[in-house]
Structure formats: C-alpha cells, structure tokens
Amino acid sequence: MVKRQVPAPGHVELWVHSPVLAGATPGQFAHVVTQGTLRRPISFSRLDVDTGNAAMLFQVVGVGTRWLANQEMGAVLDILGPLGRGFPVPDARRPWCLVGGGVGIPPLFAAASQWTSAARMTPTAILGARTESLVLLEEEFRQLGHVVWITTDDGSRGMKGTVIGPLARWLAKNPQGQVYACGPTAMLRAVGAISGQRDDVWMALEQRMGCGVGACLACVVLGNGPEGPDYRRVCTEGPVFSGEELIFP
C-alpha cells in the first residue's frame, strides 16, 4: 500500500503497488483479504501500468471495509486478482456515456482514464450520489474532458433525482449510444429498462462472493440463456454484463 486518501466522508481510496494489478482491465476487480472468513471484492478506480500502481475506492460499510480503511501506509495486502471480465473498449466512432451511482463511479473512472484519449467525441459522465459530499471523482472526470452531469437524491448538488433522468435525455439524443453503467442494483435495473437491454449497454454488477474465481457458484445473477433463464457468475462471466445478457424484473 503506497497511498491513501479520503475522497468523501466514509470513503477511502487506497493505492497499492502491483504491476500485475495495474495491468487489469477496467471493470475487473480485486479480491482482498480483510477481516472475516471471506475476501472482499473491490473494483479498481485507477490503473497505472507506468508506475505499476492500482487504486481501489470503497465505502466503509462493515467489518471488512473498516479494517481495510484502517490499514497503515506500507501495509502488505493479500489480494487475488485481477479477476473477472472488465468493460469492453467502446467503439470510438460512436458516442458513449458512463453512468455511475455511488461507489459504482470509481470503476467507470478507471475505464474513462484509459479510453478518453481514443475518443473522437467528448464523452459524457453521469454521476449520481445521495448528497453533495458523496459525489465521487467529479473533478477527475472533468480533467479528462468529459461532459459531467451530477445528480443527487436530495438535490444538494446538480440535478435532484437519480442518474436515470439525464441518461434518458442522453439516450434520446444518442439512441444507439454505448452505455457503461455501475451502481446499485435498482439503478442498473432502471438503466437496463430505459436502454432496451442492448448488447452495447454494459453494466458492472455486485453479488455476494465466495471464491471469486468461478469455483463455488456463489455469485450468480439471472441471465438470459438460450434455453430460458440461467445463472451466471458475477466473478467470472461478469462483473460486466451486457444488458442483453441479463434478466431484470
């Protein structure tokens, strides 16, 4: 662990030095030993192959994240990764948009950092949070040159409401636009609904995990199989799925 920041109340970003992790695809995750009997899955917020550093930005919600947040500089972390399937690179000739809610924003930022130079048109980032102090990485997205729309549940910053409003407007203008979304399940469900669950709408999902490598079949979500609904592993077939692959209610 080489660096530590507190980007928002109750949120910590940790940098670790590991060339292997730094080579991850955005959307992939790290499976981290903390306290407790299971590892904790956390996505990468920054991936820097040059320095060999990777960062993870997480919210402190329970024993594991609290333990991780309290690690001191120089601590050696036991991390399995990079794991899972990351975001596919967007087709640079067509518009794309990032839609993140809460701690769903960091993995999209890792993606944006890698893709933005290749983008022909200015990409859009729609960032949602509960309240002003919890809007993550806004400045960083602006520095990448993104058009940034902010929504907060309480209206304390940007538009009042969820990311779905701005996304609907963006989709109205860019009906075939590529969408990359990460956030709470309810938000992803809505993203799936208004984007028509297309094969170029990508969503990074969360699920309780055991192994993280595909062995235990714990982390499943319901997929749109050839012979009806089937279960897919978030740790292996995901965490990034296309809207087309998933079944939401």
Place this chain on the structure above:
Amino acid sequence: MVKRQVPAPGHVELWVHSPVLAGATPGQFAHVVTQGTLRRPISFSRLDVDTGNAAMLFQVVGVGTRWLANQEMGAVLDILGPLGRGFPVPDARRPWCLVGGGVGIPPLFAAASQWTSAARMTPTAILGARTESLVLLEEEFRQLGHVVWITTDDGSRGMKGTVIGPLARWLAKNPQGQVYACGPTAMLRAVGAISGQRDDVWMALEQRMGCGVGACLACVVLGNGPEGPDYRRVCTEGPVFSGEELIFP
C-alpha cells in the same frame, strides 16, 4: 499499560496502572481479554499500592499471550480482577519457604515482596527453570534478602534437577516449615508428596477457566471433601489451596 519488560526469552512482564488491581493479595489473578473467546488468567508478579501499579509476568505460549505480549505502551487492557483466593500471610514466628517453577515464580515474588519485611528469619526461595536463561526474578529475590537456591533441568545454572531436591533438604531442616509453591502440576504433586499435604503447605494451581468468577464450574480440581473427593473451583476456592485440601495421585 505503563511498562513492559522482557525478563527472559519468550517471557514478558507488563505493568498496568490500576489501584484496584494493585490492591490484590499475592496469589490472586487477573482475567484478561486477549484474542479468542475466553479471557486469560494471569497472576500478579508485583503489586504496588503506592503507585497503583500491578504487574503480570507471563510466558508466550499461544494466541492470547502472543497478543498480550504485542500490546503497545499506553494500551488499555480489559481486565477482570483481582480474582480468587491469594496466599495467606505466613506465621512470622515460624520458617517459611517459597518454591517456584517457571512462570510459577512471579506470584511468589509478589508474595515475598509483601511479607519479607515482617519475616523474623531469612526466608528461602527455591527457583526452578528449564535452563539458565529462563530463571525468573532471581536478582529481585536476592534484593529482598532471601536465601536463593536455583535449580535447572539441564544444570546450566544452580543445581541440576528440579526444585524438589532442595525443598526436601529444607524440609529436613524445617520439618514444620511453611511452604508456598507455584509451578507445573507435576511439580506441585511432588511438593504435596514430600511435604505431607499439610495445612500450612500452600500451592497455587492452574486450570482451564471459563468465567473466572465461580459461575461456570469449569476450573475444577479434585479436593479432599468431607464425604470423599469433590471438585473445587480454582478461580474461587483457589487458585491457592493448602496441601491438605487437595487430592493428588
């Protein structure tokens, strides 16, 4: 926690500030929260009512003592105590002798410190250890003015053998002498055997404990009951028992 020393390899002595603990009777013990689901019983090695400090000298043997040995200065420890029945003060008109093996020595030192000024004749301390480097508190006993006999299993210091040899010689000279013993069960059994299990031979016992306060009946040893053998609680009726009270094979 106000002070920390390493008196011998694998042994740590910790001082804590607590007037309540400092008021303990030598032979009583502290029940300490460490790692794990049960507290750890540890006797007091020093009791200083003037400073309000009490010390515990222990060997690192497992998870709990390892955790305790690693506590940093200023750490706040969760200690229940003082618990149990300590050593009764010797009759100053008759000779007395302390017999300690390994980490059985520290509680005897706490006793010696309190009693020595009142002693009419020079008391004897017989200290046993596996090897030279593990002889505990020898210098401290000498400073109290005790006659100190050392035995080591390997003969690297003092007499080769156990404390039983010197004790037998002391008992030969002082057949009605008062004996205070603490150490491994095998040693105490031998002390009981050669001293005739008298009511002025006192031994501090160890046993696996649950509550430490007499509620769970976990910590029993076999006693010499009015109607045959019965179980006594080390945490409450003990840890100090007279030879007469106990049944050894």
Place this chain on the structure above:
Amino acid sequence: MNLAVSLPRGLKLKNPIIAASGTFGFGPEYASFVDMSVLGGISVKGLSPDPWPGNPPPRVWETPMGILNSIGLQNHGVEVFCQQDLPFLRETDTRVVANIIGHTVDEYRQVAARLSREPGIDALEVNISCPNIKEGGMSFGQNPDQAAQVMAAVRFETDLPVMVKISPNTTYPVEIAEAVEDAGADMISAINTLVGMAIDVKHRRPALGGVTGGLSGPAIKPIALRIVYEVAQTVKIPVVGMGGISSTMDVVEFLMAGAAAVMVGTITFQYPRRMQEIVAELPEVITELGFDCLQDVVGSALPGRSNASSMMEAEYE
C-alpha cells in the same frame, strides 16, 4: 421504549435479555460486576434431585469463535439450591428461571415438584439434553416421545410457566418442539449446545476430560437461528432464542427469526457487562431499524411477515 415482554402464565420480563443457564451461576458470582436488576431474567445452573459431581477437568476448551464445555452438569442438587442460593435470588429484582435436569423422567418430576413449593421462582426451564439412563444414554432431547414424557411429568407437578430447552443434536428439533408443546410446555427455549470435541495435539488425547463437550458461542449462531426460525413457524407458544449471541444486532436477528426473548451465555465470560450494554442499546437499535416497538421486531423475518421472496425476486427474477 418499553422493552417489557409478556410470556404465558403471567410471566413478565422487564426486557427480553435473560442470562443463559450454566453461564451465570446462581447469581452472586457475577453480582459485583453486573447489575442484575437490569436483566430481564436469569436462568440458573441445571438442578437435579441429588448433587451431580460433573466431569473430570479440563472442562473448557477454546475453539474458533466458540468454546467447548464438559462441565457434566455439576450441581449441588435442588435442596441445597433452595436453602443456599434461592434467598439471594429472591432479593434480586429480576425473574428467576430454574433450569432442571434429570437422568430419568421421575428425576425431572421430583425437581419440578420441589421447586414449585418455593416462592421466588418465576419459571422452569427443562433441559432435556441429559442422557436418559434407562434408555441407554441417548438424551431425552433427541427423541420426541421421551421429551414429551419429561414435559408431561413436569406439567403434572407445577403451575409455573415451563419452557423446554431444545437440543440441536437431533434430526428433529421441530418435531421435538411440537411434542413438548402438546405435552403442555408454555414456551420453547432453543438451543442448547452442539456436541463437539477438540484434540489436545501436544498430549495426543481428547482435550476435554469428558472427551466430548458442548459447543457454544458465536460459532453456533447460524444453527441456533435456523432452529428458532423453524420452531417459531411451527409451534404456537413463544420461543426464547439463544446460541452465540454477542451483540445487540445478534439479539435483533433472533427476534426477527421469531424469538420473543433471548438468552445470552458464553459472551458473558468474556464481557460480563455485555447483557447490560445490550439492554441499554436495544431501544435505539430497534428504532434505527424502523420499528416502533419491540413486539414488531419479533418474527419480522418469518415467511408471510417478511418481505423475503418479494424483494428477492425484485432483485433478480
């Protein structure tokens, strides 16, 4: 918030936190560390007609997030209890649950009869995890018929509220709860310890003097919750839940699984004041979770009352 709990036959607890049998002695042992009047009740160490000597030491052994004990139900018998321990308990401002044990149906009956004559006892708890000596040593709690026989014998002797304490060491915890309900139990308490063991590797032998012992502590909480959840759905009488409770959130889990009150055992060895802390924290925790009163928490995760399947489907179906 009012934490009072009303149980059958007029048994009223000031709050749902009861000290579990065998972990709190007969009261005085912890009295200098814990304010007993803060507790909803205390269940005393198991009482037999005559004194039981218990098992050879060692009698406890630490395991991952748990402990094994093989106390062997040592106790000085119901008579000494009535004379020596009960006077102190009568003076304490908390409910007294007398935990009763026996080797035969008749021994249970005797203890129940003796205790029913004494003022100061608010309820009986029948520990059926004792070996049935006449039937070859398997415990009463492993067989619905034998458990029912014990309960019926106790019922015959007493009008006190009676709870039967379910053993988890059986294929049929639910069937046993039903059987003792039919035999007249007013409540079920669940669960007792699970039979386990440890090896003293250094000495190449079983760690406990009694060879096997009862596993308790946080390790067993999932099993206890499952049994409480299943029993609470089956019987009509209240369930007193226990097994591995160490925090206020654990208490809430048991209440949601259907327990009307809980007992707290092993954690007391580590933190004698934990029960007091839980009593103090409970109102705030319940309020934060969106409940108006304790009663609403009880059973809120049971089928029908819980939003289980609907929410689950809302997420991925």
Place this chain on the structure above:
Amino acid sequence: MNLAVSLPRGLKLKNPIIAASGTFGFGPEYASFVDMSVLGGISVKGLSPDPWPGNPPPRVWETPMGILNSIGLQNHGVEVFCQQDLPFLRETDTRVVANIIGHTVDEYRQVAARLSREPGIDALEVNISCPNIKEGGMSFGQNPDQAAQVMAAVRFETDLPVMVKISPNTTYPVEIAEAVEDAGADMISAINTLVGMAIDVKHRRPALGGVTGGLSGPAIKPIALRIVYEVAQTVKIPVVGMGGISSTMDVVEFLMAGAAAVMVGTITFQYPRRMQEIVAELPEVITELGFDCLQDVVGSALPGRSNASSMMEAEYE
C-alpha cells in the same frame, strides 16, 4: 517424509490433503493460483444426471468463523462434466474424486454408472445430504436405511473406490456410517455442512436466497472432529475427515481423531494456497510432535491408543 496414503481398492494419494467438493470447482478455476499436482486429490462439485439450476442468490453469507452457502447443488450434469471438465482433470497429476448427488436412489445410480465408464476418475464420493424427493424431502443422509439404499445402488454399478459423505444434521451419524459400510462403502467422508441460517437485519428477511444454508469453516471444526472420532471408532473402513480445517495443526487434529486423509474446503476461498502450504508443512509438524511417519499420527488420540485417561488421572485423580 513420505506422506502417501493407501486407501481401499488401490486408491493411492501422494498426501492426505484433498480439495473438498464444491469449494474447488472442477479444477481449472483455481489452476492459475494453485499447483494442483501438489494436492493429494480433488473432489469435484456434486454431479447429478441432469443439470440442476441451484438456488436464487444471495448464495453465501459470512458468519462468525464460518460461512453459510445455499448454492443448491447447481451443476451442469454428469454428461457435460464428462465432456467438458474431465479432459482437463485427466491431465492433472492428482487423484480425481467425483462427488455425486441425486434426488432419488436411481439418480445416484445413474451418475455412478455413467462415471464408471470414464477413465480418469479415481474414486466416487456419494453426497447423501440431498433431499429425498420421493420420501418428502428429508435428506438421504438423515436416515440409515435410505443412506444404505443409495450406497447399495452405487455399489451395484461401480468397482471404483466409493466413499459416502456423512451429514451432521442427524441424531445418528455413527449409525449412518455403519449402515453404508454394510452396504458396501469403501470409505466414509465426514462431514458435510450443518444447516444454518442468517437474518439480513437491514432488509428484515433471511439473508440467503435459499433461506437456510450449509454452515462450513472453522466454526464447525469441533463438531466435525467429534463425528470423525466417533465414526472412526465404529467402522472398519477408513475415514476422510473435514470441516473447518484451516491449518496444518487442524489437519493433525483430524488425523489424531482417526482420519486417514482430510479434505479442505472453505479456507481455500480466503487462502487459495493454504492446501499447498499444509502439504509443505506437514512433515515438519509431524516430526516435531514426535511421530516417525504419517501413519502413526492417524488415530493416535483414539481410546486405547491415546494416553487420554491415564494422563488425565495422573493429573487430578
């Protein structure tokens, strides 16, 4: 030190450490983190005749020193296994144990028959903790007769070494072990998970999609050791022990309790290399404890062989 273990019907393991069924997939999942050729064997995820879909998520939940899982025995069926997974396993230098499941006796038989025709399978492990659909859903592993029927059907179809995996959710683990031994089992593996549950307090519902789940991990080690110790004293066939193993010392405990080999499950999720580390440490640990060979450790804490009672008495009797 030679760690090799010889088991019935010519089954030879290079060491006693086997990956437990359901925690190691079909091999390739962990292949980039673990050197599989170091392991004594791997038991694959349970296989049924047809694919089983499994339970709705969430499927795992953390508990004190354990986890609950309600995977629901999801698997793609024995046919896909033979075509898709077995080729990889044939290439690995370790023993392959095929874990088999079914809803009826005939389903177990079918899987056993299918697997017996395939090269590359070294043993079968019959998981009898599946609901017996014809008999109302109680698991085969909770009833000696039904367990024996499953074993007899499997024995009829195969000459492979067969172990039956004992459920701890029964009053009679020992009776079940005896029944399957009589029905032709070559080995017993013990134990499977204990039925438990957790409450998702925030959402006021059972935490797992399948409501109840199987408890595994260090929390259950004392229960597993007890069952291994009891079964090892009763049956004449070897026992493969498991349940909560997380260290080399834990392995030694199981060996001393009578296990000829062990399986390691839940800890792999946290430390994928732990099995490898145990294999590396085992010789030194055994030597330090004063044993000359692995075989001498096995059963060294069992009555008769252990110095249990004598030493205990030496101390306080």
